[in-house]
Amino acid sequence: MRRRFLDLLACPDCGADLAVAEARVEADEDDLVEGELACEGCGRRFPVRRRVPVFVDESQYADSFGWQWQRYAQLQRDSYNGTSIVRNTILKRSGWTPGHLAGKLLVECGCGSGNDTEVLADLAGTVVSFDLTEAVFAFDEDLLRRENVLVLRADILRIPLKRARFDVVYCHRVIMHTPDPPASFASMAPLVAPGGEFFLHSYSTDWKSLANYKYAWRPLTKHLPHTVVYRILRVVGWPLYLLHAALHRLAFLRRLNRVVIPFEYHGRSLHKAGTTLSFRERYEYSFLITFDALTPTFDNPSSAETLQGWFEDAGFVDVEVRARNPVIVLGHRPADVELAPRAAETAPPPEKPARS
Ligand SMILES: C[S@@+](CC[C@H](N)C(=O)[O-])C[C@H]1O[C@@H](n2cnc3c(N)ncnc32)[C@H](O)[C@@H]1O
Ligand SMILES: [Zn+2]
The missing domain is CATH 2.20.25 (N-terminal domain of TfIIb)
Structure with a gap:
């Protein structure tokens, strides 16, 4: 650092x-x-x-994430798979122009092994990214060395950062995986500086989002050790993937397939995005997304209205629901607002330990 x-x-x-x-x-x-x-x-x-810098030494409920990102650190990175899928997703979901983040200080809450971070580091002035798990040790070495990147191992509920300092708070594909999404929101919101903005993504309670194989299987798979789910997927993965691939030509079946076949299929979209991944790696990419869907302890989706309410109650303005499935909400902190200091900052600091 x-x-x-x-x-x-x-x-x-x-x-x-x-x-x-x-x-x-x-x-x-x-x-x-x-x-x-x-x-x-x-x-x-x-x-x-x-x-x-390490502020937590156990992953608590998020072990499966630490495990998956250590094994599959690279597959989803644009720089590895030869696409712009991550970059395009960030820009499309946020509505930001490529120049929007230039020179800004951004904090990314729940960064995994840095798929988004490498893109954000090119777009923003400085990026501070943190994750609860040892996924942060699977970051690309060059990214960790960059002058404008700081990576931390830390918990969203106890963020080791000063309040009201960040031009942008960014939380993508994370909040529903925390045990208490409103508490996670309340912990991140004070990071936003006056005049700054908060980008928040969540899985949706929309029926199209809930009509997904993972919600049928998760009541079982979330209780199994993730290594067991991994081994089961290793057995059933290829046949299900090939079935998906064969049926993919029948466009009218695609939505139904996503409900019925308990495996992801991203082979075609990767191909269309011009990937350099081999056929086998495209299977592994789909395997990773299936594992990521079935194993997390928590998957607590919210509605767009719920997220909008959190933003408004926390004093954000120009709150925009940009999408409903998944839910994307952006809110702005008024430029002239002053945040109350947090409780620990109002109390006199404990006495410093004597230095030897
Ligand atoms: C689905 S992954 C998304 C990673 C990354 N944002 C992306 O889009 O590629 C969710 C991440 O949230 C992290 N996470 C879950 N609870 C967290 C918490 N309390 N504090 C920090 N990170 C957390 C997990 O460890 C995991 O890496
Ligand atoms: Zn202290």
Whole structure:
């Protein structure tokens, strides 16, 4: 991590500033690779591993994500599969022009292994991305080294960042996988600076979204160890994929297939997007998305109206529902608003531990 990013960090326990307590490996005087940060308020220490400050040491309910992103770190990356699927999805869903994020400070909440991050790092001025799981250690090394990227292992419910500093808060394909989506929203919203914006995606309660094989199977698969689901999919995957591929020509059956066949099929869309992935890799890409659909502990979809209500109740203006399936909502923080400090910041800081 670049030392100048310390200015953005705050202790998740007490809200105080953090400082470098120990630098074991540095690539240069600005770039800390291995070491430790310490809170200047409560004294708690946080390791830095492979440039990533670590604020949580277990994935809690999200183990399956950590596991999948370690195994499939690259397949969905535009830079790996030769498409612009991620870039186009971000721009289409947000409505942003490619220049919209230029020079801005963006925080990405729930980044996985960085599929979106690499695109955001090209579009925005600076990107701070975090995830609850060890997926952050599957980031591309070059991305972690970039001057405008900071990656953290942290929890949406205890975000180790200063409030009201970010021009853009970005949360894509994450909030429904948290145990309490309204609490996750309430934790992210204060990060938005006056005049800034918040992009939020959620799976929808729309019937078209719920009419999906995963909601029939998840009551079983979410309780199975993810390694068991993986092994079952390894057995049934190819036949189901080939069945999908054969039926894909019959356009009128496609919606029904998505309900009935418990496996994803992205072979055709990847082909159309000009992918360089082989036939087998296109199968693996579809395998990953199936695994990602069946294994998460939580999949709590919301309606567009619910998300819109959260934004409005939190004082956002120009709240726009850009899509309903999935739900995409964008809201803006008025430029002249002042946020109340969080509880821990109003209390006097605990006494600093004596330094030896
Ligand atoms: C479906 S993945 C999406 C990853 C990435 N945003 C993307 O679109 O490729 C959901 C991610 O949310 C992360 N996540 C779930 N709960 C979280 C939490 N409380 N704090 C931070 N990340 C969380 C998971 O670890 C997982 O990587
Ligand atoms: Zn502290």
